[in-house]
Amino acid sequence: MKKVMIGLLRKGSRNVLNLPQYTSLNVANNPTTSVENSSPRYHLELTPKQDQSFAISLEAQQEARLCFGFEDGKENLDLTVDLKPGSHLKIFRYGSPGSQFSHSIKGNVSKNASLEIFELYSKPMNGHIKSQIDLSGEGAEYTIHSFTDLDHCHMSHQGLVRHLVPNTFSNQQHRFCLNGASKGNYEGDVFIEEGSSGVRANQLNQNLVLHPESRMHTKPQLQIFHDDVKCTHGATITQPNPQQLFYLNSRGISPAKAMGLLHQSFREVIMNLCHDPEVLQEVQASFGV
Amino acid sequence: MLTIKNLSAKTGDTQILKGVNLDVQAGSKHAIMGPNGSGKSTLAKVLSGHPDYEVTSGEAWLEGTKGERVNLLELEAFERSLHGLFIGFQYPVEVPGVNNLEFLRASFNSLCEFHGSAPLDEEEFKVFIAEKTSSLGFGEPFLARDLNADLSGGEKKRNEIIQLSVLNPKLAVMDETDSGLDVDALREVGGALNNLHHSENAYIMVTHYERLLEIVKPDFVHVFHDGKIIKTADRSIVKEIDEKGYDWLIEKGQS
Numbered sequence A: 001m002k003k004v005m006i007g008l009l010r011k012g013s014r015n016v017l018n019l020p021q022y023t024s025l026n027v028a029n030n031p032t033t034s035v036e037n038s039s040p041r042y043h044l045e046l047t048p049k050q051d052q053s054f055a056i057s058l059e060a061q062q063e064a065r066l067c068f069g070f071e072d073g074k075e076n077l078d079l080t081v082d083l084k085p086g087s088h089l090k091i092f093r094y095g096s097p098g099s100q101f102s103h104s105i106k107g108n109v110s111k112n113a114s115l116e117i118f119e120l121y122s123k124p125m126n127g128h129i130k131s132q133i134d135l136s137g138e139g140a141e142y143t144i145h146s147f148t149d150l151d152h153c154h155m156s157h158q159g160l161v162r163h164l165v166p167n168t169f170s171n172q173q174h175r176f177c178l179n180g181a182s183k184g185n186y187e188g189d190v191f192i193e194e195g196s197s198g199v200r201a202n203q204l205n206q207n208l209v210l211h212p213e214s215r216m217h218t219k220p221q222l223q224i225f226h227d228d229v230k231c232t233h234g235a236t237i238t239q240p241n242p243q244q245l246f247y248l249n250s251r252g253i254s255p256a257k258a259m260g261l262l263h264q265s266f267r268e269v270i271m272n273l274c275h276d277p278e279v280l281q282e283v284q285a286s287f288g289v
Numbered sequence B: 001m002l003t004i005k006n007l008s009a010k011t012g013d014t015q016i017l018k019g020v021n022l023d024v025q026a027g028s029k030h031a032i033m034g035p036n037g038s039g040k041s042t043l044a045k046v047l048s049g050h051p052d053y054e055v056t057s058g059e060a061w062l063e064g065t066k067g068e069r070v071n072l073l074e075l076e077a078f079e080r081s082l083h084g085l086f087i088g089f090q091y092p093v094e095v096p097g098v099n100n101l102e103f104l105r106a107s108f109n110s111l112c113e114f115h116g117s118a119p120l121d122e123e124e125f126k127v128f129i130a131e132k133t134s135s136l137g138f139g140e141p142f143l144a145r146d147l148n149a150d151l152s153g154g155e156k157k158r159n160e161i162i163q164l165s166v167l168n169p170k171l172a173v174m175d176e177t178d179s180g181l182d183v184d185a186l187r188e189v190g191g192a193l194n195n196l197h198h199s200e201n202a203y204i205m206v207t208h209y210e211r212l213l214e215i216v217k218p219d220f221v222h223v224f225h226d227g228k229i230i231k232t233a234d235r236s237i238v239k240e241i242d243e244k245g246y247d248w249l250i251e252k253g254q255s
Helices: A240-248 A255-271 A275-289 B041-047 B077-082 B100-115 B122-136 B153-167 B183-196 B210-215 B236-244 B247-254
Strands: A012-021 A041-044 A052-058 A063-070 A074-083 A088-095 A100-109 A114-122 A126-133 A139-151 A154-163 A167-178 A185-193 A200-209 A213-223 A230-240 B002-011 B014-024 B029-033 B054-063 B068-069 B086-088 B095-099 B169-174 B203-208 B218-227 B228-232
Touching: A052 A063, A052 A088, A052 B218, A063 A100, A074 A088, A074 A114, A074 A154, A074 B077, A100 A114, A100 A139, A100 B086, A126 A139, A126 A167, A126 B086, A126 B247, A139 A154, A139 A185, A139 A255, A154 A167, A154 B068, A167 A213, A185 A200, A185 A230, A185 A255, A200 A213, A200 A255, A213 A230, A213 B029, A240 B077, A255 B100, B002 B041, B014 B041, B029 B041, B029 B236, B041 B054, B041 B077, B041 B086, B041 B169, B041 B203, B054 B077, B077 B086, B077 B100, B086 B153, B100 B122, B100 B153, B122 B153, B122 B183, B153 B183, B183 B210, B210 B236, B218 B236, B218 B247, B228 B236, B236 B247
Parallel strands: A012 A052, A041 A063, A052 A074, A063 A088, A074 A100, A088 A114, A100 A126, A114 A139, A126 A154, A139 A167, A154 A185, A167 A200, A185 A213, A200 A230, B029 B203, B029 B218, B086 B169, B169 B203
Antiparallel strands: B002 B014, B002 B054, B054 B068, B218 B228
């Protein structure tokens, strides 16, 4: 994956990327901040190095895509996102095998703006994600599709989504696959403010446990303070279906390969929700999937 | 090809097979009929190595794809398949998320690995499977879908036949392949079974009805009752069973 540093990054510094309207940041050609006129679309790549904070603010009607990954060492990253009305930000974040990280994201999504996160964690040694996303304007949307693959490692994902005004939308789908002595933790909280009519909020956490020593703690929650809303939340923890495994075995596929096919199919559900070809290309390059 | 001697098996605390003896020669076609609960499908599942069943006594030997004689009961389910046993299931399991084409390739490549030949990549396998489905006269629309998921009964059975064609086993045990098929689908599936049969493989067809057996004409018909074979005859017995049921055979067997 191409890694480019945006601006000068100093440990503990706060880098505000306030992108002016109708300009673009062509990072492929210039690793610093050269500006060229082009369509208002940005692709930003960040390489977190130990403790770092970023703030990203999109002006009205801007679009941006942000990619970053945790690869080695111990990394902490705090990200603040402020999306002005009508702006759209897509975030692809990932954790490589053996990575250790603590990452927080705090976002404010204004009227008709959207924040979409697609994330893939492949056997991080120890990862912790904490997020708070406020949907503060009507028509604001937040979507997150997440797959975490654990094998003798730990991952925790805590998220709070606050619907503060009417007619906002959130959709969260988190999948964990646990093997070996792994521990996964998912705590998702959706808060719907009083007076927020017309809110639609969906939250689903599905977990596949492949090993008797794996442990998954899941707690999706809803706090609803208004009647006229539509909310769903659910959690499942399952083991591979023995009938499916046997069927695959009966066609000459060994137990290990059969398990691999089921693992792949469990992950593919999230992969198929990513409709961004460039992100998918990054995933292919990073994980070979 | 297949020799079963005094095979008995149970599921839970219930003894189902109570001493089955059966010989199947290469090039032959056998039908197994019998009343519900007689053990017909259980025999298929026991041969496949289904974990819900426990063999309590007996033997089952197969002349495998490598020319050797293998004791099926000592092999894992996937090994039985690699040695040349195929079970066509009455209710093929749905595996959502696993692409049908990828599954077929994984299955075929497992066989290649077993025999020491080079596996096929994606493009090579697409060409291979196109030839197979074309020669079977089947369409390919469901190859792109998930394994057995959202398929009609006829499509699931066609999928079993495609697998049979890809794996080219020595012995195919087809468990109620005709169930759930309409007249046209039955003709298609039956015709495909005939096309895939040759002098070096063999079939065992478990069925209740004569309609499949009018298309895939068996050389021998074995009647099951209470966990064992009580009668073996040529296919003329099928019509008699269809007209008279099983009571006359059961009474004869008990007298």
